[in-house]
Amino acid sequence: MEWEDVFQSQILDRGYDYYQRGLVTNLKQTSDGVQATVKGSKAYHVTVSVQNEQVVDAECNFPYAQGGKYCKHMAAVMFASFPDDEMEQATPKSQPTGLGVVQMVLSATEQQVRDFLTETLLADGDLAAKFALRVAPKNAENDRQLYLQQISDIIESYQDYSGFIDYQSAGPFEEELSTFIRENIQAALDQQHPKLAFRLINKVATKLARVDIDDSDGEIMMLAQACRDIWQQVIDQADAALKRQAFTWFQKHSQESMGAFEEDVEDLLFKNFTAPKFLQKKLTWTAEKLDDAEKDGSEWQAEQWAMFHLKTLVKLDAADDEIEGFCRAHIRYDGVRQYYVDFSLQRERYDRAIQILVNGRKRGQIDGLNGLVQKYSRQLLTLYKRLERPEAYRQELWNFVTTYSPADLEAYQELETLYPAADWPTEREKLLAALPKHADVVQLYAEDHLDQKLLQTVLAQRGLIGVQTYEKLLKPKFSRQLLQKYVAVAQQMAEQTGDRQHYRDIVKVLNKMTTFPMGMSTADHLIQEWRVKYARRPAMLDELKRFDSA
Structure with a gap:
C-alpha cells in the first residue's frame, strides 16, 4: 500500500x-x-x-x-x-x-453471538482480559500475567533498538499507556479488584521509573499523576491485608530510585496508613533512616527524615515532652526548629519561641546562611510587634537593616517611623555609618533625598547604571556632573575595540548626552577627536555617522 x-x-x-x-x-x-x-x-x-x-x-x-x-x-x-x-x-x-x-x-442468535465473541476474544487478549473483569471477576487475578505482558508490550513497542523512546513517539506512547491504565487498571478498581489494580500499577510505575524517554512535553509526569490516582484509590479500597502489603511496597520503594515517582511514593506513604500499627512502624523506620542519613553526613536527607519522624510523632499524639526532646536533639534542622517555634507559640510559651529564633539566627550567622538569618529575624520582628515589645522590635529592626539584610529599603522605612522626625537625621547618620561597605546605600540616599551623597555614590560607580537609575532625581541640580560622567564612560568605551554592536552602544551614550545642556556640542567634540584618534577603525567611524544623521 x-x-x-x-x-x-x-x-x-x-x-x-x-x-x-x-x-x-x-x-x-x-x-x-x-x-x-x-x-x-x-x-x-x-x-x-x-x-x-x-x-x-x-x-x-x-x-x-x-x-x-x-x-x-x-x-x-x-x-x-x-x-x-x-x-x-x-x-x-x-x-x-x-x-x-x-x-x-438483537437480531443475532445466541449461538451466533457466542461464536463471534469467542473468535474475537481469542484473537484479542486485551478484550479478553476486559471481558473477564465483567463476567468472571473471581478469575481476574488469574489473568494478571496477561495484563503484565501487555504493559511490557506497550513500552517495548515504542522503544528503539537501544531502548529509547524519542520525542515523536513519546506522545503516542503516553496516550496508549494512559488508555491502558484507564480501560484496564481503572476498570479493575471499578469492579472492586484493588489487589489486581495495585499489582498492575506497580508494574507500570517501576517500568516507567527506568524507561529512557524524551518526555519534553511532560509525558512521564502525566503518567505519574495517573499512577498516583490509582494508588490512592487502591489504598481507599484496600482491606487490612492489602493495606499491609501496600505499606510494605511503598516503604521498600521509597528507598529506591523511582525517578518522577519518588515524591508521590513518599507522599502517599506518609499521608495514608494512619492507623496506630502503621504509625508505630513509620516511627521505627524513620528513626533508622534518620540515623543512617546523619551517619552518612547527608544533611538534606537527614532533615527530610527528621521531619517525617516528627510528623509521625505528632500523628501518634506523642506527649509534649517527647516531641520537645526530639526537637531539641535535632534543632539544627530548619524544619524542626520551625516546628518547635510553632509548637511553643501554640502553647503560649512566647519567651521560649523567641529564644529558639534568636539561637537559630545566631547559628545561621555562624554558618553563613543569610537566608535563614533573615527569615528568623523577620519572625522575631513579627513576634515582638505582636507581643508589644517596642524596644526589642526597634533593636531587631536596626540590626536587620544594618547587619542581617543591609540597606533593606522596606525595613529602613519602617525604622524611620519609630523615631521622632527631629531625631531621625542623627539616628540615620549612625545607621549609615554602621552599614557594611558593600551595602547598596544609594536607595537609602534616594529615599531621604540625600542628593549630594547620592551623586557622589553613583559617580563613583563603574558604568552608567546608577546615573541612569537616579538621573531624573539628580539632573535638575547636577546636570554638569552627570554629563561629565557620560563623557568619561564614552571615552572608556571608545578606548576598547569591538564589534558593530559595541560601537552602536557608544552612539547610544552620545545620543543620551544630547539631553543635557551643552551635551550636543560635547558629543560633537568627542566625535571629532575620535575621527582623528581612531582613524583606522572604519566600523567605528561608520557607526558614528549615525549620530550625525540623528
Whole structure:
C-alpha cells in the first residue's frame, strides 16, 4: 500500500490495532479523500486527502498530530478505508452506527453471538482480559500475567533498538499507556479488584521509573499523576491485608530510585496508613533512616527524615515532652526548629519561641546562611510587634537593616517611623555609618533625598547604571556632573575595540548626552577627536555617522 510510506512502523501497528478493534466510526468519502471519527481516550476527528495512492495531507485533533505529524488515528482511518490493500479498487465503507450495532446484536442468535465473541476474544487478549473483569471477576487475578505482558508490550513497542523512546513517539506512547491504565487498571478498581489494580500499577510505575524517554512535553509526569490516582484509590479500597502489603511496597520503594515517582511514593506513604500499627512502624523506620542519613553526613536527607519522624510523632499524639526532646536533639534542622517555634507559640510559651529564633539566627550567622538569618529575624520582628515589645522590635529592626539584610529599603522605612522626625537625621547618620561597605546605600540616599551623597555614590560607580537609575532625581541640580560622567564612560568605551554592536552602544551614550545642556556640542567634540584618534577603525567611524544623521 503506497499510503503506508508516510507512517512510522509503530504508528501503523497502533493504527491497525484501532481499526481491528472497530474504533473507526462515521467513515465518509470526500471529494479528495476520507474523513472519520476514531475513538481513543476521546473522540478524534480525522480528515485525510489522497492523490495517486499517496497521502498528501491529513488532519487530526490529537496533540501528536500537530505540526504535520501522522498519527495512529490517521492510520486507522486509512486501514478502514482501504481494507483490501488496493486503493484503485477499494471504496470507503461506512461503519454501522451505534443503533445499527444494537439492531445487529438483537437480531443475532445466541449461538451466533457466542461464536463471534469467542473468535474475537481469542484473537484479542486485551478484550479478553476486559471481558473477564465483567463476567468472571473471581478469575481476574488469574489473568494478571496477561495484563503484565501487555504493559511490557506497550513500552517495548515504542522503544528503539537501544531502548529509547524519542520525542515523536513519546506522545503516542503516553496516550496508549494512559488508555491502558484507564480501560484496564481503572476498570479493575471499578469492579472492586484493588489487589489486581495495585499489582498492575506497580508494574507500570517501576517500568516507567527506568524507561529512557524524551518526555519534553511532560509525558512521564502525566503518567505519574495517573499512577498516583490509582494508588490512592487502591489504598481507599484496600482491606487490612492489602493495606499491609501496600505499606510494605511503598516503604521498600521509597528507598529506591523511582525517578518522577519518588515524591508521590513518599507522599502517599506518609499521608495514608494512619492507623496506630502503621504509625508505630513509620516511627521505627524513620528513626533508622534518620540515623543512617546523619551517619552518612547527608544533611538534606537527614532533615527530610527528621521531619517525617516528627510528623509521625505528632500523628501518634506523642506527649509534649517527647516531641520537645526530639526537637531539641535535632534543632539544627530548619524544619524542626520551625516546628518547635510553632509548637511553643501554640502553647503560649512566647519567651521560649523567641529564644529558639534568636539561637537559630545566631547559628545561621555562624554558618553563613543569610537566608535563614533573615527569615528568623523577620519572625522575631513579627513576634515582638505582636507581643508589644517596642524596644526589642526597634533593636531587631536596626540590626536587620544594618547587619542581617543591609540597606533593606522596606525595613529602613519602617525604622524611620519609630523615631521622632527631629531625631531621625542623627539616628540615620549612625545607621549609615554602621552599614557594611558593600551595602547598596544609594536607595537609602534616594529615599531621604540625600542628593549630594547620592551623586557622589553613583559617580563613583563603574558604568552608567546608577546615573541612569537616579538621573531624573539628580539632573535638575547636577546636570554638569552627570554629563561629565557620560563623557568619561564614552571615552572608556571608545578606548576598547569591538564589534558593530559595541560601537552602536557608544552612539547610544552620545545620543543620551544630547539631553543635557551643552551635551550636543560635547558629543560633537568627542566625535571629532575620535575621527582623528581612531582613524583606522572604519566600523567605528561608520557607526558614528549615525549620530550625525540623528
